[in-house]
Amino acid sequence: MADILLGLKEFSITFFFILYYWIQAIILAFIPSSWRAKDVAGETVLVTGAGSGIGRLIALRFARLGCRLVLWDVNDKGNEETAKQIKALGAYVKTYKIDLSNRDDIYSVAAKTKEEAGDIDILVNNAGIVTGKKFLECSDNMIQKTFEVNTLAHFWTCKAFLPGMMERNHGHIVTIASSAGYLGVNGLSDYCASKFAAVGFDESMRFELEMMGKEVKTTVICPFYINTGMFDGAKTRWPFILPILEPEDTVNKIVDAVLCNQHIVMLPKSLYFFMALKGVVPTKVLALICLYFGASNSMDDFKGRQKKIE
Numbered sequence: 001m002a003d004i005l006l007g008l009k010e011f012s013i014t015f016f017f018i019l020y021y022w023i024q025a026i027i028l029a030f031i032p033s034s035w036r037a038k039d040v041a042g043e044t045v046l047v048t049g050a051g052s053g054i055g056r057l058i059a060l061r062f063a064r065l066g067c068r069l070v071l072w073d074v075n076d077k078g079n080e081e082t083a084k085q086i087k088a089l090g091a092y093v094k095t096y097k098i099d100l101s102n103r104d105d106i107y108s109v110a111a112k113t114k115e116e117a118g119d120i121d122i123l124v125n126n127a128g129i130v131t132g133k134k135f136l137e138c139s140d141n142m143i144q145k146t147f148e149v150n151t152l153a154h155f156w157t158c159k160a161f162l163p164g165m166m167e168r169n170h171g172h173i174v175t176i177a178s179s180a181g182y183l184g185v186n187g188l189s190d191y192c193a194s195k196f197a198a199v200g201f202d203e204s205m206r207f208e209l210e211m212m213g214k215e216v217k218t219t220v221i222c223p224f225y226i227n228t229g230m231f232d233g234a235k236t237r238w239p240f241i242l243p244i245l246e247p248e249d250t251v252n253k254i255v256d257a258v259l260c261n262q263h264i265v266m267l268p269k270s271l272y273f274f275m276a277l278k279g280v281v282p283t284k285v286l287a288l289i290c291l292y293f294g295a296s297n298s299m300d301d302f303k304g305r306q307k308k309i310e
């Protein structure tokens with residue numbers, strides 16, 4: 001009898017909180033993000049892959065919010081250009097050349113960063129690479145490097161900076177993944193797998209941190225193609241449903257989500273519908289939907305970045 005009562009109590013509490021969080025999510029959806037945003041002024045933000053694309057724009061947006069910036073990139077020239085733009089805003093900035101496919105490099109640059117720039121409050125794992133070829137055309141080297149940069153680097157940066165965040169009971173880990181981290185795409189096998197892993201890492205870590213009662217937040221970003229050059233040539237069939245995203249607008253949404261401690265962000269919002277659909281339709285229906293909406297042919301004319309980034 002006591003067991004039944006205990007079971008009923010647990011069920012009621014769980015049910016209450018399910019309702020509570022549903023209502024909370026619905027109410028929050030109607031409250032402008034600017035009303036819910038946390039103040040990050042004075043916090044130190046580390047952005048990987050800050051030398052171009054959305055990494056640069058994320059760094060600039062945090063600088064405008066009064067943050068101190070640490071920029072990591074293998075591309076020195078691009079990273080220095082980002083730093084120059086941040087200095088022009090009057091913000092603190094420090095740059096480090098790093099190869100994120102090398103674990104030893106990550107640990108040694110992380111130690112140097114902590115010594116020179118202090119503790120990291122917000123870690124943005126943004127750097128990424130793409131092969132953009134059919135599976136059998138992907139070299140072993142590129143497959144390995146894709147996982148090292150897009151996935152494993154997240155493990156090593158978190159190992160380096162999470163203990164400090166946990167000790168201070170304050171911090172935020174941001175994973176720039178992709179919609180390809182939820183849905184496999186024809187011609188992106190290594191990239192998709194690396195991003196699925198990054199999404200899984202974020203989710204698992206979020207549960208782990210929540211169960212420990214830690215005030216370290218996580219946000220995972222899953223955008224469709226963004227017009228940065230990385231995916232040049234990739235196309236969409238229904239631009240009003242699945243548009244190629246503009247970098248500035250995408251970055252504003254990314255940073256707003258971080259400021260509101262949002263867990264998962266899909267861009268554009270229509271992706272939430274496709275992801276929900278994936279869970280309920282038969283796989284052959286899913287394949288048909290992917291074909292109809294152009295996802296299955298989106299990489300057919302992929303060229304990737306043609307110009308060296310600066």
Ligand SMILES: NC(=O)c1ccc[n+]([C@@H]2O[C@H](COP(=O)([O-])OP(=O)(O)OC[C@H]3O[C@@H](n4cnc5c(N)ncnc54)[C@H](O)[C@@H]3O)[C@@H](O)[C@H]2O)c1
Pocket residue numbers: 048049050051052053054055072073074075078098099100101126127128129149176177178179222223224225226227228229230231309
């Ligand atoms: N562009 C898109 O269409 C798109 C879509 C969804 C997700 N994303 C993701 O967003 C992130 C940023 O993409 P982007 O479009 O700004 O690309 P980008 O190519 O403009 O920027 C990537 C940055 O990462 C750096 N980088 C690459 N390998 C590195 C290494 N080994 N060590 C250190 N730095 C390294 C590059 O030098 C570059 O500055 C990536 O993780 C990407 O997978 C991009």
